Amino acid sequence: xxxxxxxxxxxxxxxxxxxxxxxxxxxxxxxxxxxxxxxxxxxxxxxxxxxxxxxxxxxxxxxxxxxxxxxxxxxxxxxxxxxxxxxxxxxxxxxxxxxxxxxxxxxxxxxxxxxxxxxxxxxxxxxxxxxxxxxxxxxxxxxxxxxxxxxxxxxxxxxxxxxxxxxxxxxxxxxxxxxxxxxxxxxxxxxxxxxxxxxxxxxxxxxxxxxxxxxxxxxxxxxxxxxxxxxxxxxxxxxxxxxxxxxxxxxxxxxxxxxxxxxxxxxxxxxxxxxxxxxxxxxxxxxxxxxxxxxxxxxxxxxxxxxxxxxxxxxxxxxxxxxxxxxxxxxxxxxxxxxxxxxxxxxxxxxxxxxxxxxxxxxxxxxxxxxx
Amino acid sequence: xxxxxxxxxxxxxxxxxxxxxxxxxxxxxxxxxxxxxxxxxxxxxxxxxxxxxxxxxxxxxxxxxxxxxxxxxxxxxxxxxxxxxxxxxxxxxxxxxxxxxxxxxxxxxxxxxxxxxxxxxxxxxxxxxxxxxxxxxxxxxxxxxxx
Numbered sequence: 001x002x003x004x005x006x007x008x009x010x011x012x013x014x015x016x017x018x019x020x021x022x023x024x025x026x027x028x029x030x031x032x033x034x035x036x037x038x039x040x041x042x043x044x045x046x047x048x049x050x051x052x053x054x055x056x057x058x059x060x061x062x063x064x065x066x067x068x069x070x071x072x073x074x075x076x077x078x079x080x081x082x083x084x085x086x087x088x089x090x091x092x093x094x095x096x097x098x099x100x101x102x103x104x105x106x107x108x109x110x111x112x113x114x115x116x117x118x119x120x121x122x123x124x125x126x127x128x129x130x131x132x133x134x135x136x137x138x139x140x141x142x143x144x145x146x147x148x149x150x151x152x153x154x155x156x157x158x159x160x161x162x163x164x165x166x167x168x169x170x171x172x173x174x175x176x177x178x179x180x181x182x183x184x185x186x187x188x189x190x191x192x193x194x195x196x197x198x199x200x201x202x203x204x205x206x207x208x209x210x211x212x213x214x215x216x217x218x219x220x221x222x223x224x225x226x227x228x229x230x231x232x233x234x235x236x237x238x239x240x241x242x243x244x245x246x247x248x249x250x251x252x253x254x255x256x257x258x259x260x261x262x263x264x265x266x267x268x269x270x271x272x273x274x275x276x277x278x279x280x281x282x283x284x285x286x287x288x289x290x291x292x293x294x295x296x297x298x299x300x301x302x303x304x305x306x307x308x309x310x311x312x313x314x315x316x317x318x319x320x321x322x323x324x325x326x327x328x329x330x331x332x333x334x335x336x337x338x339x340x341x342x343x344x345x346x347x348x349x350x351x352x353x354x355x356x357x358x359x360x361x362x363x364x365x366x367x368x369x370x371x372x
Numbered sequence: 373x374x375x376x377x378x379x380x381x382x383x384x385x386x387x388x389x390x391x392x393x394x395x396x397x398x399x400x401x402x403x404x405x406x407x408x409x410x411x412x413x414x415x416x417x418x419x420x421x422x423x424x425x426x427x428x429x430x431x432x433x434x435x436x437x438x439x440x441x442x443x444x445x446x447x448x449x450x451x452x453x454x455x456x457x458x459x460x461x462x463x464x465x466x467x468x469x470x471x472x473x474x475x476x477x478x479x480x481x482x483x484x485x486x487x488x489x490x491x492x493x494x495x496x497x498x499x500x501x502x503x504x505x506x507x508x509x510x511x512x513x514x515x516x517x518x519x
Contacts, residue, residue: 042491042492043490043491043492043493043494046492046493048501050477050502051501051502087392087393089392211465213418213419213441214418214419214464214465214466215465215466216419216420216421216464216465216466227441229441229444234444235444301392301393302390302392303390303391303392303393303394304393304394305393305394306394306421306422306437306446306448308421317421317422317437319422319424319435319437321426322393329426330424330426330427330502332422332424334421334422334424338469339466339469341469342465342466342468342469343465346465371492372492
């Protein structure tokens with residue numbers, strides 16, 4: 001048995017691969033099941049959004065922000081509007097800010113549900129995916145009540161939001177939260193504490209604190225590695241300072257801090273925190289306007305800002321340079337998925353192919369957010 | 373606080389503080405690696421949050437957004453260049469891909485970069501789309517680029 005000759009082979013995972021969550025490609029070199037190298041090839045979904053922004057102007061770019069990360073479009077809407085408002089010095093009515101927070105946090109729940117469902121599916125369990133999607137349907141119904149759309153919302157606008165919440169929204173929302181919080185417990189019993197699930201996640205793909213920071217991981221991926229940083233807390237924006245919530249940090253729940261299980265666990269914890277935020281926001285929301293008085297064409301004064309807002313895939317940064325006209329001189333979108341992709345090359349050598357799938361899923365990458 | 377310390381430490385940095393929006397430091401292009409290394413090791417800027425470019429017509433500005441997680445502070449650096457800057461991928465791993473993006477879309481070459489290839493666009497693409505004088509080709513591999 002000692003002299004079996006093995007050979008390195010090069011495989012292409014993707015661009016259409018069930019575990020790549022969109023059009024991405026990994027070129028992997030393996031010896032049997034063990035990886036020697038994994039290089040990413042992307043750009044399949046590059047739409048040149050940053051160039052588009054220079055053509056369509058500030059208001060025109062708003063719907064494009066939905067398409068940056070279609071799984072969590074609300075936070076992208078909010079992040080973009082926040083950036084432009086900061087640049088142009090627009091005061092947003094408080095009611096609008098609360099509505100944005102409610103919408104964003106509901107979207108965060110549905111985004112994390114997708115992550116959890118898809119993760120289970122990648123590992124080989126199909127049922128949890130359906131459970132996740134079932135709950136997400138209700139969230140979509142709620143968001144549809146707010147803005148009429150179920151995926152690309154275009155809800156947060158520069159200066160406010162597109163429409164007020166309908167009269168029965170509050171009750172429906174609370175009804176959902178009452179129903180959903182126990183569901184998280186059910187999900188935990190179904191998958192989180194399932195022995196096979198833990199075996200596939202714990203101690204796999206351990207990202208150290210140093211690597212997480214150096215590779216610019218953000219959001220739940222960063223916090224899983226032990227960095228207590230959340231843009232909602234540390235770089236406060238909107239009405240988040242008025243809301244009470246915890247920021248979960250990875251402590252090695254089932255293995256080592258920064259492993260796949262911690263990254264998964266962050267999402268479970270964050271869903272419950274989001275429920276808490278929505279409940280408070282529904283209680284505190286004041287009456288009033290939902291839109292500031294802004295002119296049809298927005299002309300921010302010459303200057304530049306870089307804002308970071310917490311999306312479900314970590315903080316999403318908008319760097320906008322204005323030359324005083326109604327179109328951005330330069331707009332850069334910095335996304336969490338892009339930096340998360342880059343760490344795969346570093347982590348892959350030595351991993352099993354099946355673990356790479358687990359690791360990849362735990363980073364919760366959305367392809368259009370990588371390519372923009 | 374940190375801002376003043378940075379000014380004292382690096383006398384050759386030119387500070388720009390506009391009335392509105394963020395301020396930044398202009399770094400001489402031959403000093404960028406030295407400044408970044410010191411900011412990381414002595415000032416705790418352990419994260420390069422964003423690295424991008426802005427086409428200013430006669431030159432390209434490379435913009436660095438640094439963040440220090442311990443102190444929760446940020447600083448912005450800018451380098452003006454005609455076409456070549458030294459890579460900072462030796463300082464922060466995240467710079468590797470972000471510099472590739474700037475190379476791809478602006479055509480800035482990063483000296484010493486381990487793997488400077490296009491990242492968003494295909495290898496055989498002509499030109500760098502985010503430059504202001506970019507002219508779109510009428511077709512790419514026989515496919516029209518307009519409708």
